Amino acid sequence: MTSWESKALSFINQTSRWDKDKHIASFLAFSIDLLKTLLQANIILQIAFEDEATAKIKNATPSYLEDMVLNPEPIKKLIYSNGFKTIYWQTMPPDNQNVLREVLQAFSSAALIPLYTEPASSLILLGWSEPKTFNNSFQECMETIRLRLKEIITYTQQHVHYQRVAARFSAIMHTIxxxxxxxxxxxxxxxxxxxxxxxxxxxxxxxxxxxxxxxxxxxxxxxxxxxxxxxxxxxxxxxxxxxxxxxxxxxxxxxxxxxxxxxxxxxxxxxxxxxxxxxxxxxx
CATH class of the missing domain: 3.30.450.20 (PAS domain)
Known part of the structure; x- marks a missing residue:
């Protein structure tokens, strides 16, 4: 087993053992922080596409990027032009072509993981200060992690939705x-x-x-x-x-x-x- 296969397996195992007694909202944050540690990234964050005019940064390290609002249109165009596949920037594109230059200044390499889920899609962004080599083993690792992340986000969205519905109907029932x-x-x-x-x-x-x-x-x-x-x-x-x-x-x-x-x-x-x-x- 290669080191990258081991990291992918570790990500799956650790997210599968996540303590379900904790608040569901912390599951995704835990998974993203774990991914940063396993891949030794210097920056990691989620870009959530909230509506046609708003993309917001969540679960960010470093934390000062949290809740930054971005224009979703150029980011979506980049994702769609690459067929919603993971994008690897072994070297950063020039500023006039880098739609994420606001958050990727002073980084040498980056990976963009699009996650198509309902009702809202998102993007996981990782960046490295030192140049990174994205060989086949690394990309296979990332694909395995991408599929698991999609499951985690879908699971989180569903449970948060069900909790809101349950809270709403519980409030109604208690008022009767x-x-x-x-x-x-x-x-x-x-x-x-x-x-x-x-x-x-x-x-x-x-x-x-x-x-x-x-x-x-x-x-x-x-x-x-x-x-x-x-x-x-x-x-x-x-x-x-x-x-x-x-x-x-x-x-x-x-x-x-x-x-x-x-x-x-x-x-x-x-x-x-x-x-x-x-x-x-x-x-x-």
């Missing part, structure tokens, strides 16, 4: 005044909003184990004046997995003196299967 309880059929996951956490005397909203939710709901049911009726209706519900119940009343005597209108609805998608409980306080 009804108590919402979801119990997944997998037996390992459940979720409650603020109103449900308060109703069930839980430590807080969000993810909860189904066993904890079931126990809390049983304690709530035992406080009702029609607990026997609720129990019989629940047995009928659970004997028919796809059955829904609406307009179900849970009546609480003094000191609460309130009645909840309860619905239990099946939830079934390709990703999720379970039951959603909705407790709405009945206005007397």
């Amino acid at each position: 005044p009804h108590a919402l309880i979801f119990i997944n059929n997998d037996g390992y996951s459940g979720w409650v909003n603020h109103a449900a956490a308060e109703m069930l005397n839980l430590s807080g909203p969000g993810e909860q184990l189904p066993a904890i939710l079931s126990d809390a709901m049983m304690q709530l049911r035992n406080k009702t004046s029609n607990a026997s009726e609720i129990y019989q209706e629940a047995m009928r519900l659970f004997s028919s997995p796809n059955k829904a119940i609406t307009d179900w009343e849970w009546i609480f005597p003094a000191p609460e003196e309130k009645t909840y209108l309860v619905q239990c609805l099946p939830v079934s998608t390709q990703q999720v299967s379970g039951r959603l409980w909705i407790f709405e306080e009945k206005k007397l």
Whole structure:
């Protein structure tokens, strides 16, 4: 195995062992910093094409380049004219042909790695102060790394998108005044909003184990004046997995003196299967 093959393998192995408990946004920064170390580059950065008029530098070393805004048009023209392949500058082009002269001053060699991903493409730029030889082994190493970087960026973009969607819908669910309880059929996951956490005397909203939710709901049911009726209706519900119940009343005597209108609805998608409980306080 050549030294360049070893570096490519090391990049794949180390990014595969990245600690998933860390914030997903740090995954790409970690990978880019690792690439700089493995290839002994003096400068490395990501140029993200944010829109037709803006390209912004991210994950930059040195850090003073962070958030610098560039004109994306000449950079894109360079990438497209090279068929979106990695570009190697063993010697730097003259200033009038160097579309990245703003960030590559005083460097002898550079490599540009275009990464076409959805919804936004980007470019990884590496520069060396001393002249660099880009032989076949080095270019094969870079191609392997390029494919892995594309996977990392796609993975990061997807997870950041899903986190934003989850945060948005979580905020909406917590704002709803009804108590919402979801119990997944997998037996390992459940979720409650603020109103449900308060109703069930839980430590807080969000993810909860189904066993904890079931126990809390049983304690709530035992406080009702029609607990026997609720129990019989629940047995009928659970004997028919796809059955829904609406307009179900849970009546609480003094000191609460309130009645909840309860619905239990099946939830079934390709990703999720379970039951959603909705407790709405009945206005007397």
